[in-house]
Amino acid sequence: MDEAFWSSVVKRWSDASENVIKLKEELAKLEKERAAHRCHSATSSSSINGSRPPVSERPPKHSMEAQGDDRATTSTILEELEDVEIGLAKAKEEYRKLQKELAASSRTIAELTLRNQKLVQDHREEIKRLRGEFQSTLTAKRFQDFQSLMEPNEVEDASRKSRSTTTTLSISTVAGAQLVANLERQIETLKRSVEASEAEQHDMHHELLSTREKLHKAEENIRILLASIVKLQAVARYPGYTSLQHASDNSMLSPSRKSSKISFTSNKSHSRKNPIIHHSPITLQQIDLSHLPLHSSLISEKTAIKHDSATFSTPPLLREKALSRLPAISDNIPAIDALDNNFDRAFLKYILGEGAHSLIGYISGASETADKKNRVSSYLCPTLDHHPWCPSTPGQHGYIFVGLGKDKDSYKSAITRNLFVGLSKGQGKHRIFRYLGKYRVSRVEPLSCEEWATLSDETKVVYANLTYGKGNGLPSVDDILSTYESGKSRIPCVQLQCIGFDLRFYKALISSKKSERKLAQ
Structure with missing residues (x-):
């Protein structure tokens, strides 16, 4: 070649x-x-x-x-x-x-x-x-051999030994052949067993893959059902006059906006508006006060206060360190009765909105009317169910998740707000809100993927539904959850720093509540 x-x-x-x-x-x-x-x-x-x-x-x-x-x-x-x-x-x-x-x-x-x-x-x-x-x-x-030939006896012994050895060898040969045959049969049996095991393993692998696909589909269905359940719970939870909205800034309301809406932090209530608020001014007689704690509802209040299952959840380590660096003012918080520090949402909606003028009359002191209005109208009402890092007792610091939609630019500059936190409903039908004091509200770094992973599945689904309700362009709640899990989207976070307890404002609330109960009777 x-x-x-x-x-x-x-x-x-x-x-x-x-x-x-x-x-x-x-x-x-x-x-x-x-x-x-x-x-x-x-x-x-x-x-x-x-x-x-x-x-x-x-x-x-x-x-x-x-x-x-x-x-x-x-x-x-x-x-x-x-x-x-x-x-x-x-x-x-x-x-x-x-x-x-x-x-x-x-x-x-x-x-x-x-x-x-x-x-x-x-x-x-x-x-x-x-x-x-x-x-x-x-x-x-x-x-x-030559020496053995010289000794006949030894020759005979050697011949006998040779014959016995030959016999033994023949017997051993036959036994060895049988043993080899048995071993070959065992090898064939083992080969067939191995082939059957491999086929069974192959079938089990296919079955495992199909089961995994079914499990994945079931998880997707469960997630969709959970989101639907949360939506239905949000609809069924507040059937009356109330409407939960995201915590918003209602400070410095002008006289022309006395009928402005009150924002409450919830999961799906941004899309529902109270018809009473929009169509006519609210008067005390127009509110159904039958649910206020007089008899059985008083038991509900006590149960909600005593059975506070949604207490303050400890944030991750870095967030906890940031809170620990804030000055503690627990010693400056006055001693108040926990049974008195509970307010119905409808009462807050009225007394801090349309009925604010009646509350201002109860605020003692020589401050100007404008200052009193500011103290009344500047507040937040998050709930522990939807904000697990929110403080639950007066003087405590914490975080809330606020910043979607119209609130994306809120709290970039620190402002002061009165904070009412919504406790867990427990076995009652109505949520009880507790006054925690005056708080400095400021935006901080959004949640990381690791911090998002620490939240409960229910909180994740609730916030994903809230994001979906804001219209961020994603086609489904599952897509929103995926963006939060991957870090493409991050939950906005707002820090709540307690700076004091407005005792005059609190006493005015108590006095207003007692007056309304008397009118309801």
Whole structure:
């Protein structure tokens, strides 16, 4: 194969060389003709002293055409010559590569030859050694046989031993054959068992994959059902006059906006508005006060206060450290009765909104009316069910998740608000709100993926539904949950720092509540 290849290479190289020689000869011939034409043209030009030669003295038209043909032929020949030179260069390069490969093959052959010679020499020496050992063993055996022939008794004993050994060997051979057959049968049985196990394992793997897919679908269905349940709970939880809204900034209300709406932090109530608030001003007589704690509802209040299952949930370590650096004012909080510090949501909605003028009358002190209005109208009402890091006792610091939709720019600058926290409903039908004091509200870093993972599944679904209700462009609640889990979207976070307890404001609330109960009776 190598000889045929090299012969083809040499043949191609010789053909290329001949073509080069021919092309060079044609090129020289053409260059001579071109020089003659140039000389003829120069002679004709000089004879007329710069004027155009007569038609009779001009070079013939066919000679001009011949010159053009010669030039075209020359360019074609030059191109072919360049192609030939390129091919020759490639052939030389390939020839050099083959020479290198041939040299490497020669070295490999030489190394293999030396190794083979060494192996042959070692084999010969091993044969010689074994031959010597065999000769020495054979000599010793012959000597023993000779001695045994000299002693007949020993010969008979040796023959008996030889016969018994032969019998034993035959018996052992038969038993070994049976044992081998049994082992072969066991091996075949094991092979079939292994094949059956592999097939069963393959079936189980497919079944596991299908079960995993079914489980994934079931989890998706459970998530969708949970979201639907949360929505239904949000609808069924507040059937009357109340409407939960996200905690919003109601500070500094002007007299023309006395009928402004009150914002409460919840999961789905942004899309529902109270028709009473929108259509006509609320009066005390228009509110159904039958649910206020007089008899059985008083038990509900006590139960909600005593059974506060949604107490303050400890934030992650970094958030907890940030809260620990804030000044503690628990010692400055006055002693108040927990049974008195409970307010119905409808009462807060009225007394801090349309009925704020009646509450202002209960606030003692010589402060201006505008300051009293500001103290009344500036408040937040988050719930522990939806804000697990929210404080639950007066003087406690914490966080709430506020900043979607219209609230995305809220609290970038710190402001002061009265804080009412909604306790867990427990076994009652109505949520009880507790006054915690005056708080400094400021936006902090949104929740990270790790902090999002610490929240309960119910809180995640509630907040995803709230995000979906804000219209962020994502097609479903599951997509919103995925964006929060991956970190593409982050929950906005607001820090609540307790800075005091407005005792006058609190006493005014208690007085207003007692007055309304008397009117309800």
